[in-house]
Amino acid sequence: MSRVLVIGCGGVANVAIRKCCMLPEVFTELCIASRTKSKCDALAAELKDKTATVITTAQVNADSLEELCALINSYKPELVMNIALPYQDLTIMEACLRCKVNYMDTANYEPEDTEDPEWKAAYEKRCKEKGFSALFDYSYQWAYREKFEKAGLTALLGCGFDPGVTQAYCAYAKKHEFDEIDTIDILDCNGGDHGYPFATNFNPEVNLREVSAPGSYWEDGHWVEIPAMSIKREYKFDQVGDKDMYLLHHEEIESLAENIPEVKRIRFFMTFGQSYLTHMKCLENVGMLSTTPINFEGHEIVPIKFLKALLPDPASLGPRTKGKTNIGCIFTGRKDGQEKRYYIYNVCDHEACYREVASQAVSYTTGVPAMCGALMMLTGKWIMPGVHTVEEFDPDPFLEALDRYGLPRSESHDPVLVP
Numbered sequence: 496m497s498r499v500l501v502i503g504c505g506g507v508a509n510v511a512i513r514k515c516c517m518l519p520e521v522f523t524e525l526c527i528a529s530r531t532k533s534k535c536d537a538l539a540a541e542l543k544d545k546t547a548t549v550i551t552t553a554q555v556n557a558d559s560l561e562e563l564c565a566l567i568n569s570y571k572p573e574l575v576m577n578i579a580l581p582y583q584d585l586t587i588m589e590a591c592l593r594c595k596v597n598y599m600d601t602a603n604y605e606p607e608d609t610e611d612p613e614w615k616a617a618y619e620k621r622c623k624e625k626g627f628s629a630l631f632d633y634s635y636q637w638a639y640r641e642k643f644e645k646a647g648l649t650a651l652l653g654c655g656f657d658p659g660v661t662q663a664y665c666a667y668a669k670k671h672e673f674d675e676i677d678t679i680d681i682l683d684c685n686g687g688d689h690g691y692p693f694a695t696n697f698n699p700e701v702n703l704r705e706v707s708a709p710g711s712y713w714e715d716g717h718w719v720e721i722p723a724m725s726i727k728r729e730y731k732f733d734q735v736g737d738k739d740m741y742l743l744h745h746e747e748i749e750s751l752a753e754n755i756p757e758v759k760r761i762r763f764f765m766t767f768g769q770s771y772l773t774h775m776k777c778l779e780n781v782g783m784l785s786t787t788p789i790n791f792e793g794h795e796i797v798p799i800k801f802l803k804a805l806l807p808d809p810a811s812l813g814p815r816t817k818g819k820t821n822i823g824c825i826f827t828g829r830k831d832g833q834e835k836r837y838y839i840y841n842v843c844d845h846e847a848c849y850r851e852v853a854s855q856a857v858s859y860t861t862g863v864p865a866m867c868g869a870l871m872m873l874t875g876k877w878i879m880p881g882v883h884t885v886e887e888f889d890p891d892p893f894l895e896a897l898d899r900y901g902l903p904r905s906e907s908h909d910p911v912l913v914p
């Protein structure tokens with residue numbers, strides 16, 4: 496028996512909510528709250544006769560601490576699932592702390608970019624200290640560790656696929672396959688085709704910012720930063736085939752470097768087609784990826800937000816997308832004195848996802864782990880006061896839940912390594 500408040504009702508939340516409603520014995524009551532209440536109402540109406548979960552809806556501006564606290568205090572959930580945008584993470588964490596409720600999200604906090612010179616100066620100083628220049632990093636949320644611990648509350652950060660399942664794969668490799676891990680390569684391949692010349696598979700603002708930022712990886716105890724898209728590799732993915740992939744900065748590298756301290760190198764690669772990259776470069780060159788507001792015919796517009804309005808809604812890609820995703824981790828290291836390599840991954844079919852939950856595989860591979868993470872917390876398996884990332888918890892029950900609820904693992908003990 497549990498009562499859960501979900502904040503956000505976009506592509507990922509739609510999958511997570513539908514999956515929660517397939518387990519009404521755990522998710523007894525669910526409140527879907529978001530900025531646009533009509534989206535929550537439409538989903539609730541669709542699910543009403545299909546689930547025993549009691550669903551209510553609410554309007555909330557998750558940038559407002561007061562509104563969040565009022566909603567949490569009136570609904571009294573055991574868990575808040577933050578599936579809005581990374582900009583809201585800190586406000587929602589703060590509200591959970593004030594209202595004494597457990598918290599989880601799917602992406603780490605990212606401040607909204609601004610042209611304020613003071614903000615820019617502080618940001619540049621921060622980049623120098625961190626060693627990488629991505630706007631997002633865990634330090635904002637790790638600053639809450641002591642407060643959550645003292646309050647006896649658990650905050651689970653980044654429980655999607657990557658971050659999320661990839662870290663559970665690392666914890667699993669550490670627990671069962673290796674005494675010592677030397678290298679981790681996280682490979683995120685989307686072999687799907689939606690038929691549009693250009694579209695992003697999840698929130699365009701978050702996606703384009705991530706991809707156009709400098710890449711970086713962890714090596715011998717420090718960050719190595721490289722120009723965006725400057726390291727390219729080819730890889731033959733199981734059930735997808737040959738793809739070009741590029742080294743990106745990614746948030747889980749930061750927590751993995753802290754939690755698996757012996758690891759010598761951690762890299763993250765994502766596949767991109769040439770058409771996507773050409774469009775993105777062109778949009779970047781003409782200033783459409785900028786977050787700086789401009790005045791256009793008397794109206795202030797933010798170019799990347801305007802671009803988001805022009806691009807296909809990621810939620811609309813579901814019925815058009817064919818093909819598969821393949822996401823996983825390749826490890827090298829030692830077990831019982833022997834050198835070994837190991838690959839653990841999931842293959843997910845876009846069309847099968849659409850048939851099941853009316854969504855493509857990118858939202859599916861994020862929404863299912865969000866539901867499984869909530870399941871771990873609500874059943875007490877992943878309750879540990881403080882602020883934690885996925886690799887800090889026992890991976891076994893989580894991976895078993897993923898196997899059962901739609902994202903089964905595949906393994907290879909003789910994978911081809913990435914040069």
Ligand code: NDP
Pocket residue numbers: 502503504505506507508528529530531534555556557558578579580581583601602653654655656657658659696697698701809857860861
């Ligand atoms: P969408 O843009 O589709 O949905 C975001 C939702 O949040 C919308 O319903 C939006 O409301 C709501 N929202 C935005 N701002 C506010 C606010 N101030 N108050 C209340 N609600 C708000 O995004 P996605 O579903 O694609 O992504 C959701 C999250 O998942 C993001 O944080 C993303 O970074 C993360 N993600 C994580 C992945 C992983 O593997 N870990 C992979 C992919 C995504 P409205 O409808 O009004 O716009």
